[in-house]
Amino acid sequence: MSESKPRDVQVLPIALDTTILRSRSWNRLRFEIEYALERGTTANSFLIAADQIAVVDPPGESFTEIYLTALQRHVDPKQINYVILGHVNPNRAATLKVLLELAPQITFVCSNPGAIALRSALPDVPLTISIMRGTPDEVLDLSKGHQLSFIPTPSPRYPDSLCTYDSKTQILYTDKFFGAHVCGDQVFDEGWSVLSEDRRYYYDCLMAPNARQVTTALEKIAPFTVKFYAPGHGPLVRYGFTELTHAYQNWSQQQKAQDLSVALLYASAYGNTATIAQAIARGITKAGVAVESINCEAAESTEIQTALEKCNGFAIGSPTLGGHAPTQIQTALGLILSTVPQDKLAGVFGSFGWSGEAIDLLEGKLKDAGFRFGFDPIRVKFTPTDVTLKYCEEAGTDFAQALKKAKKVREPRQPATTLEQAVGRIVGSLCIVTTKQGDVASAMLASWVSQATFNPPGLTIAVAKERAIESLMYPGTSFVLNILAEGKHLGLMKHFLKPFAPAEDRFVDVDTDTAPNGSPILNQASAYLECSVSGRMECGDHWVVYATVDRGKVLDPEAKTAIHHRKTGTHY
Structure with a gap:
């Protein structure tokens, strides 16, 4: 899709004291596989203006200027009490830094992993942070009945993920869950069936490799009485609410029911290695093989070892930092070499800026240990392009097909029935x-x-x-x-x-x-x-x-x- 309209911010009331600010881009926006349908996207942010004022999920730096201009038309930044973050990444941190200059009194509300990421993204900026762990007694009272509860919904890609529930409006702010990368004038999902392709594609790209965590998140939000979902991208989910909830449940069960699985281990300093991992996972899952995605920066050694013991094959990815692999990747490599049978299929990938020693290390150690590779090691310099991501997706599919072929070889072939x-x-x-x-x-x-x-x-x-x-x-x-x-x-x-x-x-x-x-x-x-x-x-x-x-x-x-x-x- 070519850029047919300039980027803008669509601002509309959606509930009592609640306004949506939809930062819109009509083209692809980013080289991540979930954007590959090129239908544009919206970055949804929300303003809850009770006696105290909260902003939910400001967008990334692509929209910083137009978003803050739109926000200031509706509220004086010095009156904002809280900024609630469904997740933190360097892209979003650019907007937060400018917002803090306008409103230094802000208290950030996020999960504990989110607080760590926020301090890392804004290392020299004084921050006031309120950490939410999801206990029943944690309620942020904005007055006028707007009592906010918080539900941690971590996944490997977003270990700091946090959903927010407003008891007054019964809106569940879901950040990455239930979204779609599609841009248009429609705020709610009237005629929601036309969005089915986009929502399924978004799930397949972002959620399928994390089916276990998705199921856990669905169980956590089930007790809440919800009128509609307010995701970070795409139309708000009201009219297709029941169908999309059931679809997430069914799609996740289908992933977990696959009889072959791949453990996908990675760390990602700037998000590039995670993007590569996501593209590889997309190729594996579309071929009918499940993926257990593990961010080694947020996982315990026992979780990594359990995934390696259960899997039929594994792939490990790393950035190169100062000529080395991060400590977490070296730990994961040690677990592989000490516990994984050599007949399991292996894969290596990673990104780098000036050199790729970490990828060479992984390849060399696994090759010396006798592992067979399901695809040639993938080395990506700087940010992956759409061609690179297509390559990674096809490499993932080849990996899955090799596992399926090996399974067929082990099973006796039956003569064709009538x-x-x-x-x-x-x-x-x-x-x-x-x-x-x-x-x-x-x-x-x-x-x-x-x-x-x-x-x-x-x-x-x-x-x-x-x-x-x-x-x-x-x-x-x-x-x-x-x-x-x-x-x-x-x-x-x-x-x-x-x-x-x-x-x-x-x-x-x-x-x-x-x-x-x-x-x-x-x-x-x-x-x-x-x-x-x-x-x-x-x-x-x-x-x-x-x-x-x-x-x-x-x-x-x-x-x-x-x-x-x-x-x-x-x-x-």
């Missing part, structure tokens, strides 16, 4: 789906393709969840369907069937042109269709993508369409 043989008699045309978005391009061989509608002309494609191209086929994206010609299809089929390394160029030595929608056209195809994704539906281990056809052309009028015949319904 049902499976019958399903295999369903045939489909052989096609290559190609797409390019920004600097990221991908392709896949497809045979589960069917025309779906006459008006508008439309088709469906079944895409396996672990396919690299899956994350590029969401509503609003475009692709080209290249239909292969009988008798001339084997070369292209062989090329696109081969395994590609993460982020490897799929189009090397392939004769292509570029369609108006930016996707590659294969010149050896018999015909092609330019398509726009309108919707998709989750169906077991596949997504069924529905797309409308914008343009098309027959390249070989004499050719017949290549057809794929199968012997069983359990394989393509």
Whole structure:
């Protein structure tokens, strides 16, 4: 999405004495995988103006100036008593520093890990901090009935996470929970079903690797009578409240029920290694393997050891600080070398500024110990780009597929049943789906393709969840369907069937042109269709993508369409 509007702040009352300040960006904003759908985002902050005044979750530095300008139109900063923080990071600290200059009397309200992070982010600034641990007697009384309770909801990515409940308005301020990265004028989620894709994608990126912690958080908030959720990003959750709560429960149970799991260990000095870990986790979970994500900076050794004992494979990531790995990563490495069997699949990743000794250390120690790697060590200098994150996601998927393949080898193969043989008699045309978005391009061989509608002309494609191209086929994206010609299809089929390394160029030595929608056209195809994704539906281990056809052309009028015949319904 290109920036079609300038960033702004939308300010509206949402409940008694309560106002939302939605800082809006209409483009991607940040190179983190949860922003990859490029639908923009909102950073939601809230003003509770009773006899005492509290500000909940000021935004990051991308919005500092416009946010503080909007805030000062509604309240004199010197009258603000409290700033409540759902989490603290360096990005948000930039806004807090400027806010403190306007209102030095502020008391910050946060969790104990949040207080540690806040002092680290603002080391030379005098701070007044009230730490909330979530005990029943901890109530912040703003008067007029606004009594605030606090619920710590830590996760590996956000160990300082804190939800806030206002008993007067029955609003639960959920920070990272129940959000979506989508920008628009709609403050509440009327017609919430149109947000389902964005909310699911947000969950898959941010929450799925922390399913155990998500379940614990849901149990903690269940006793509260809540009118609506006020998340840090996207529309407020009122009309789809019950459905989204149940969805978080179901999605988390699905993650925990997977029979294969990966322990993902990391530390992150500036957030870059955590972003890489998140992209790897996304690739693993989309392939049907669970992730137990562990931030070694906030975890006890017993928690790390338990995860390593239960997992089928592990990956460990580290920044390089002063030429070394942080102490917590060295401790985790020691646990791996002393307790983990060498037949478990391993992975190494990390970020660095000027050198990458920590990554070299991890790779060398694990290699010397006899571990086999599920992907080549990932070294990222400074901040990862969208191309880097796509590479990390595909590396995670490869890691998961290697675990699944090893599991199949251990299990005796059963002959196809009559049902499976019958399903295999369903045939489909052989096609290559190609797409390019920004600097990221991908392709896949497809045979589960069917025309779906006459008006508008439309088709469906079944895409396996672990396919690299899956994350590029969401509503609003475009692709080209290249239909292969009988008798001339084997070369292209062989090329696109081969395994590609993460982020490897799929189009090397392939004769292509570029369609108006930016996707590659294969010149050896018999015909092609330019398509726009309108919707998709989750169906077991596949997504069924529905797309409308914008343009098309027959390249070989004499050719017949290549057809794929199968012997069983359990394989393509």
